[in-house]
Amino acid sequence: MARLMVAVRIRPLTQRERANDHVTAIVKAHGDQAVSVWDPNDDALEDVLRRERQREKLFWFDGVFDETASQTHVFDHTVRHLIDSVLHGFNATVLAYGATGAGKTYTMLGNETSPGIMVLTLADLFSKITTDNEAGAGNYDVVLSYMEIYNENIRDLLSGKADILELREDAVRGVVVAGITIAPVHSPEEVMTLLRKGNKNRSQEATGANEVSSRSHAVLQVYVTYRTTDPQSGQRMQRFAKLSMIDLAGSERAAETNNRGMRMIEGANINRSLLALGNCINALVDPAKKNKYVNYRDSKLTRLLKASFEPSPTRRDRCVG
Numbered sequence: 001m002a003r004l005m006v007a008v009r010i011r012p013l014t015q016r017e018r019a020n021d022h023v024t025a026i027v028k029a030h031g032d033q034a035v036s037v038w039d040p041n042d043d044a045l046e047d048v049l050r051r052e053r054q055r056e057k058l059f060w061f062d063g064v065f066d067e068t069a070s071q072t073h074v075f076d077h078t079v080r081h082l083i084d085s086v087l088h089g090f091n092a093t094v095l096a097y098g099a100t101g102a103g104k105t106y107t108m109l110g111n112e113t114s115p116g117i118m119v120l121t122l123a124d125l126f127s128k129i130t131t132d133n134e135a136g137a138g139n140y141d142v143v144l145s146y147m148e149i150y151n152e153n154i155r156d157l158l159s160g161k162a163d164i165l166e167l168r169e170d171a172v173r174g175v176v177v178a179g180i181t182i183a184p185v186h187s188p189e190e191v192m193t194l195l196r197k198g199n200k201n202r203s204q205e206a207t208g209a210n211e212v213s214s215r216s217h218a219v220l221q222v223y224v225t226y227r228t229t230d231p232q233s234g235q236r237m238q239r240f241a242k243l244s245m246i247d248l249a250g251s252e253r254a255a256e257t258n259n260r261g262m263r264m265i266e267g268a269n270i271n272r273s274l275l276a277l278g279n280c281i282n283a284l285v286d287p288a289k290k291n292k293y294v295n296y297r298d299s300k301l302t303r304l305l306k307a308s309f310e311p312s313p314t315r316r317d318r319c320v321g
């Protein structure tokens with residue numbers, strides 16, 4: 001059974017936005033679970049029929065973070081609780097979704113002074129693994145891959161090569177990317193170095209809506225393998241989990257961003273894969289559907305995430321000899 005948690009983060013206005021009078025929406029946090037959205041241009045309406053209409057629309061979420069929320073606060077109240085599940089063999093996926101310029105890359109990756117969810121998660125994972133190892137309870141291996149999906153093509157961000165990689169089915173690990181760099185990691189510092197290296201290879205361009213807009217989905221996949229020996233039978237066992245953390249490309253309306261040519265084709269591919277992702281999530285969480293058909297094949301992103309969205313067949317400890 002897949003569990004879904006949806007949280008919203010509101011970022012501070014940029015200088016450019018503060019200087020610009022034309023605001024299309026005002027988003028405000030109400031406590032830690034509700035957000036109101038309001039179009040200030042509605043105030044100028046002379047229409048008597050609409051004057052009494054409730055201007056603010058209220059939306060509810062599992063978590064809401066206002067402009068003052070720090071990276072660690074967001075991490076503590078969204079992703080931190082997933083780490084124990086991953087160490088117990090459950091797959092988990094964290095997605096940052098939103099309009100271009102909304103703060104997805106800042107939230108997922110952050111910067112040197114304010115590291116984002118990817119780095120904070122790995123730091124916490126390593127800290128728990130160290131505690132378990134010291135208590136004699138664990139023998140964990142952590143490896144990761146970092147890729148981008150750009151115009152429906154998968155590229156390895158760690159190798160820096162422009163080769164397009166294919167998806168393959170693997171009996172134990174589910175869908176895997178053939179030929180991708182799998183890097184062993186032992187500390188959050190190593191992770192930061194790899195992510196920084198990978199991001200230099202990411203497809204970013206200036207668009208009408210963001211000066212440094214990510215034009216691809218960046219997918220960090222962390223594979224955690226736990227090995228142990230059954231004290232009674234002497235059998236060697238292992239369990240395996242995959243944690244995917246994804247900085248999605250910005251959703252956008254072509255008319256609003258004034259994108260043309262290549263930027264517009266990228267935008268169409270981005271929106272198509274975001275639609276496929278939305279369809280899969282809706283099909284998975286809809287309680288009314290008994291025999292669910294989830295169409296993962298509509299995009300590379302959803303094919304890649306199939307194993308993470310479905311109950312993990314690898315969750316049980318497997319006997320390896």
Ligand SMILES: Nc1ncnc2c1ncn2[C@@H]1O[C@H](COP(=O)(O)OP(=O)(O)OP(=O)(O)O)[C@@H](O)[C@H]1O
Nearest residue numbers: 011099100101102103104105106210213214249250
């Ligand atoms: N919570 C925040 N606090 C401070 N600055 C932020 C915050 N969120 C975003 N920013 C800043 O806002 C700008 C846009 O953010 P970012 O590039 O992360 O957006 P994005 O959603 O990834 O956009 P795109 O989809 O176009 O790549 C950046 O300069 C970023 O540093």
